[in-house]
Amino acid sequence: MIKNVFLDLDDTILDFQKGERKAIGLTFKKMGLPCDKETVERYIEINLSCWKALERGEMTKDEVLIGRFSMLFEELSVDASPTEAQNIYEPLLSKEHDFLPGAEELLQAFETSGKYDLYMATNGIPTVQKPRIADSGIGKYFKDIFISEEIGSAKPNIEYFKGCFARITDFKPEETIIVGDSLSSDIKGGKNAGILTCHFNRFNTPYGELKPDYTITDLSELIPLLDSIK
Ligand SMILES: [Mg+2]
The missing domain is CATH 3.40.50.1000 (HAD superfamily/HAD-like)
Structure with missing residues (x-):
């Protein structure tokens, strides 16, 4: 029993992924960065792989939070601050609860x-x-x-x-x-x-x-x- x-x-x-998509789009907008569907999907992939690395004990939580944005910005060759992105993104994500x-x-x-x-x-x-x-x-x-x-x-x-x-x-x-x-x-x-x-x-x-x-x-x-x- x-x-x-x-x-x-x-x-x-x-629905985390729905909230994530909305919050990441808004974050890029606030930072004045271009953001298309591919960028959002790539963020989701990178973020997921970072959390899986955390599950395996290969990354700390703080490394995940900042690292996901530094990896994305590096891939896109964008000169932007991962810490700033995280600081904008987190409060936006916290509002999403579909x-x-x-x-x-x-x-x-x-x-x-x-x-x-x-x-x-x-x-x-x-x-x-x-x-x-x-x-x-x-x-x-x-x-x-x-x-x-x-x-x-x-x-x-x-x-x-x-x-x-x-x-x-x-x-x-x-x-x-x-x-x-x-x-x-x-x-x-x-x-x-x-x-x-x-x-x-x-x-x-x-x-x-x-x-x-x-x-x-x-x-x-x-x-x-x-x-x-x-
Ligand atoms: Mg789950």
């Missing part, structure tokens, strides 16, 4: 069901995540919110999960599942931590070596799935 549900935030509940389809309905269904304790498990920085959580009004659905920087480690590291588990009374790993869109942080992390894993596979991407215990392709499948786990 599942009691604790660790729910990822970005691209599981909130829901993914079915996400609000899912959170309301969790509240109605009352069977599960919901915990938010998110990699990110409090200055970005907290305003997004507050403005989207979703904080009330969660028993606790675990932002990696506040925990002192990030998914998929075992230290992140240990930090979260320590905050839950009568915690039992066998009653716990993590649900998220990322194989490298949510699913790998859940496996590292010895809890069940459910991948939100929105785009039906085929699996390689790393496979989750469960898969959903639509958020409406989640509660029936949890109810079925004995």
